[in-house]
Amino acid sequence: xxxxxxxxxxxxxxxxxxxxxxxxxxxxxxxxxxxxxDRQAYKARQVVFSTTPMGDVGTAGVNVSQVTEDxxxxxxxxxxxxxxxxAEGYVTYSNVNAVEEMVNMISASRSYQNNIEVMNTxxxxxxxxxxxxxxx
Amino acid sequence: MLxxxxxxxxxxxxxxxxxxxxxxxxxxxxxxxxxxxYVAREFDFSQALSQATGxxxxxxxxxxxxxxxxxxxxxxxxxxxxxxxGNNAEPSLSYATNAQTNLDNNTVDMNRExxxxxxxxxxxxxxxxxxxxxxxxxxxxxxxQ
Numbered sequence: 667x668x669x670x671x672x673x674x675x676x677x678x679x680x681x682x683x684x685x686x687x688x689x690x691x692x693x694x695x696x697x698x699x700x701x702x703x704d705r706q707a708y709k710a711r712q713v714v715f716s717t718t719p720m721g722d723v724g725t726a727g728v729n730v731s732q733v734t735e736d737x738x739x740x741x742x743x744x745x746x747x748x749x750x751x752x753a754e755g756y757v758t759y760s761n762v763n764a765v766e767e768m769v770n771m772i773s774a775s776r777s778y779q780n781n782i783e784v785m786n787t788x789x790x791x792x793x794x795x796x797x798x799x800x801x802x
Numbered sequence: 803m804l805x806x807x808x809x810x811x812x813x814x815x816x817x818x819x820x821x822x823x824x825x826x827x828x829x830x831x832x833x834x835x836x837x838x839x840y841v842a843r844e845f846d847f848s849q850a851l852s853q854a855t856g857x858x859x860x861x862x863x864x865x866x867x868x869x870x871x872x873x874x875x876x877x878x879x880x881x882x883x884x885x886x887x888g889n890n891a892e893p894s895l896s897y898a899t900n901a902q903t904n905l906d907n908n909t910v911d912m913n914r915e916x917x918x919x920x921x922x923x924x925x926x927x928x929x930x931x932x933x934x935x936x937x938x939x940x941x942x943x944x945x946x947q
Contacts, residue, residue, distance in 0.1 A: 668819075668822050668823055668826050669822040669825055669826060671826050672825065672826050672829040675826070675829050675830050675833045676829055676832075676833055678833065679832070679833030679834070683836075686836075714838075715834075715836055715837040715838065716837060717834055717837050717839075717840050722826075723895060724826070724827045724830060724843045724895050725826055725827075725830050726830045726833070726834055726840070727830070727833060727834075728833050728834055728836075728837055773836070774836075777835055777836055780832055780835070780912075780916070781832060781833055784829045784832055784833075784919065787919070787923050788825065788829065791822075791825070791923060791926055791927070794927065794930055795818075795930060798930060798933055798934060798937075799933065799934060799937040800934075
């Protein structure tokens with residue numbers, strides 16, 4: 667029964683989208699941080715989706731192939747009294763753009779919902795198929 | 803006699819299989835809505851159905867050139883047309899184009915896919931009802947009540 671594969675496909679998409687949401691959450695959480703764990707300013711992270719074939723032709727799931735770091739320079743602010751200030755008195759903040767992240771979050775959440783909807787529909791169709799011919 | 807009774811059932815079963823194939827295809831498209839470079843797939847349902855049922859009814863004339871298929875001994879073997887061999891119900895897939903172009907070369911049109919998904923769901927349920935109706939008719943005929 668080919669429809670069981672829908673759960674694999676939509677499930678892979680749901681897990682990929684939730685990883686995207688996770689990355690957005692950590693970006694937003696670090697929007698105002700000065701230093702990350704590596705003593706550098708936090709760099710915004712983005713997931714990269716790629717298609718994974720799942721057996722048959724036309725059955726394609728999603729996975730996160732890599733997580734990239736945004737290499738644009740972070741926001742610099744003059745604040746000589748800050749403990750993380752460099753020799754010239756500038757503090758480098760993370761390069762997270764909060765507006766971009768919010769848009770990303772909404773997009774990820776909509777895609778997540780879409781895939782859950784697909785799974786629900788497939789589930790109800792399969793349970794109706796199971797009751798086929800029972801004289802209802 | 804029994805053939806005639808089950809012929810319509812066979813047809814509906816083929817239609818149901820193709821509907822589930824299409825459901826899976828659209829699910830893949832929806833799942834890959836955010837994947838860069840993904841090209842949406844689609845197939846012509848009526849053409850696939852007539853192809854599948856046509857092959858079934860004319861299956862006895864095995865010498866006709868169109869029904870000769872290469873044999874395969876492994877699930878990954880491809881047929882002459884580049885599709886997996888030995889699967890007659892497999893419809894030939896085509897590529898869908900997007901109404902609005904995307905910079906990331908993804909051709910999934912989310913509005914169309916969702917509409918197709920709902921449409922396919924309703925038609926799948928309709929086919930199920932046809933099957934249930936046929937079964938009920940047969941039951942009535944058998945029990946004679």
